[in-house]
Amino acid sequence: MSSQGCDAVGKAVRVMFESGQLVLPEPRGGNTARRWAALAGWGRSDLAVARLAEGHVDAVAILAEAGLPPRAGALYGVWAARPGGAGARLERDRNGRPAVRGRVRFCSGARMLDRALVVAQPRPDGSSPVLVEVALDRDGISVDPGVWRADGMAATDTSDVSFKSVAVDRMVGGPGWYTGRPGFAAGGGGVAAVWWGGAAGLWDRTSEHLRRGGGGDPHALAHLGELHAMLAAAHALLRDTAYELDALPRGDHKVSVATIRGAVEHACREVIDRVPRILGPAAWSGDGHLAGQLADLQMYVRQHHGERDNAELGAALLAGCGR
Numbered sequence: 001m002s003s004q005g006c007d008a009v010g011k012a013v014r015v016m017f018e019s020g021q022l023v024l025p026e027p028r029g030g031n032t033a034r035r036w037a038a039l040a041g042w043g044r045s046d047l048a049v050a051r052l053a054e055g056h057v058d059a060v061a062i063l064a065e066a067g068l069p070p071r072a073g074a075l076y077g078v079w080a081a082r083p084g085g086a087g088a089r090l091e092r093d094r095n096g097r098p099a100v101r102g103r104v105r106f107c108s109g110a111r112m113l114d115r116a117l118v119v120a121q122p123r124p125d126g127s128s129p130v131l132v133e134v135a136l137d138r139d140g141i142s143v144d145p146g147v148w149r150a151d152g153m154a155a156t157d158t159s160d161v162s163f164k165s166v167a168v169d170r171m172v173g174g175p176g177w178y179t180g181r182p183g184f185a186a187g188g189g190g191v192a193a194v195w196w197g198g199a200a201g202l203w204d205r206t207s208e209h210l211r212r213g214g215g216g217d218p219h220a221l222a223h224l225g226e227l228h229a230m231l232a233a234a235h236a237l238l239r240d241t242a243y244e245l246d247a248l249p250r251g252d253h254k255v256s257v258a259t260i261r262g263a264v265e266h267a268c269r270e271v272i273d274r275v276p277r278i279l280g281p282a283a284w285s286g287d288g289h290l291a292g293q294l295a296d297l298q299m300y301v302r303q304h305h306g307e308r309d310n311a312e313l314g315a316a317l318l319a320g321c322g323r
Contacts (some may be wrong), residue, residue, distance in 0.1 A: 005155040010112040013052045017075050024057050026064055027186035028249035032241035042240075043197025044204070047296040048155040050194045052077070052109045057118050058187050062131070065183045066172045072243040074114040074234075079161070080178070082104040082129070088163055090130060098168040100132060103160055110143045110159040117172060128176030132168040135296075140164040150297025151292075166183075182250050185257040189245070191240055191303060192264040198297040199264075199271040200231055200286045207276050209283045220278045227274060230267040237263050255322025258285035258313040267303040272298050 016022050024038055039057075042050035059076035063069065070076060081087070081104070088102040100120050107116070113136055119129045125163060134141075146157040173181065207224060210216045216224065232248035241260050245253055276284050284291060316322060 006112070006157045006169075009046075009155040010051065010109070010157070011046045011054070011108075012046070012049045013112070014075065016049075016053055017056065018178065022053055022060075022310050027061055027183055028191065028245045030246050032189075032193060033239055036190060036238055036242050039190050039193040040197035040235075043160050043194035044201035045197075046062065047183070047194070047198040047201075047293055047300055048153060050096065051153060051156045051300060054111065054190060055108060056192050058190060059115075061183060061187065061276040062117060062178070063115070063133075063172065065181055066165065066177070068133075068170060068172060068173055071115060073164065073286075075109075077107070077109045077113045077116045079104050079116045079303060079316045080106045080119040080131075083267045087129075088118055090168075091165065091167050093167060098132065098171065099165045099221075100134060100163045100168060102167050103162045105144075105160050106148075106158055107161040107211075108153075108156045108158045110145070110157050110161050112157055114180075120180060121209060122175060125237040129178065130175050131172040131178040133170040133172055134163070134166055135169050138166050140166040141151075150299055152295035152297075154157070176184070186245055189253075189257045189260055190239060192261045195268050195297070195301050195304075196231070196234055196238060196264045199268045200235075202271050202275050202290065203227055205287065205293070206278055208246065209214070209279055209287070209290075213283075215277065223274045223278045227271055230270055234260070234263045255316050257321075258309065261304055262310055262313055265301055265306075265309075268301045269296055272301075 010156055018129060024035045035308055039054055042053050054178065056075055059078050060070050062078065081103055086103065086105060088100040088104050091099055091101055102116060104118060115133060115135055118132055120130050120132055140163060141164045143159045144162070145157065146156060147160045148158050167220040178184070210220060210224065215221070237260050241256050242264040244256055
C-alpha cells in the first residue's frame, strides 16, 4: 500500500484519539465484554486502523496496571516483538540514565505514534526483559520502512526501529513484569477480538455481494452459513471469557485466552480460505476494501503462531491447567 494509505490510517487513528473514542473500560474491571466489543467493531470496519487503535488502548491499560498515567495528548504503541531474541537492550547513557539500544522489529505506527512501550533486555545473561516507555521524538531513533514488503497491514507503517542510546522516559514494572502480570492474558484476548472483527467484516462484505448478485449458488450459500456458525461460536466464547476475566480479575486466565485465540484464529483461516471461493475473481478483484481486508487479516492473524500455540494449549490442558 502507498504512503497515502499510511497517512489516511494515521489521520483516522488520530481523530479517534482526539475525539475520545479510544477511551475504553479497563480489562478485568467489570466491562471487559464492552471493551472487546469496541475492539471487534474497529476491526470489522478497518483492520489497519484497528491495529493501531488496539496498540494505544493496550498501552494505556498496561500503564494503568503499573500505576502510571499516560502522558497527556500522546498516542501510544506497544513494541514487544523479539523474534529470534532480537530487540532492544537496556543500558546506561553517558549521564548514567537508563537508555535503550538496538533494533526492534514489527513496530506498528513507527512514524505515526508519539510514544511506545518497548521490551528491552537488561543484561546479556538471559535475565527477564523489562518494559520501558520511550518518547519517539528523541534523537537516536531511526525508522527503516523498507523491511515491510507485504501488502497485508502495510498501511500500519510497521517498520524496524533502531535505537542508539535513547533515554528511557519511564520504567514500567520490573524484570519479567510485562508478561507475568495478570493483565497480559487480557491483552491477548483483546487482540483476538480485533481478529474476530476483521473476519466478521469480511463476512458482511461477502453477504452484501451475494445479495446484490441475487443470491449465491448452493455451494456459496453453504460456505456463508458455515462461516456464520463459526463466527457466532467464536463470538460467544469471547463474550463468556470476558465475563470470566471480570469475575476473577486476579486469576490466571492463560488457558481461557489461549482457547479463544485458537478458536478465533481458526475462524479467520476459514474466512480467508472461503471468501474468495464464494465470490470468485470478479467481485474479489473489483472490491478494493474487501481485497485489502483479506490481505490485512491474513497478515494480522499470524500473531497467533498456529500449531506452536495450539500445542502449548494442548500441553496445558493435559497438565490440568484449565477447562
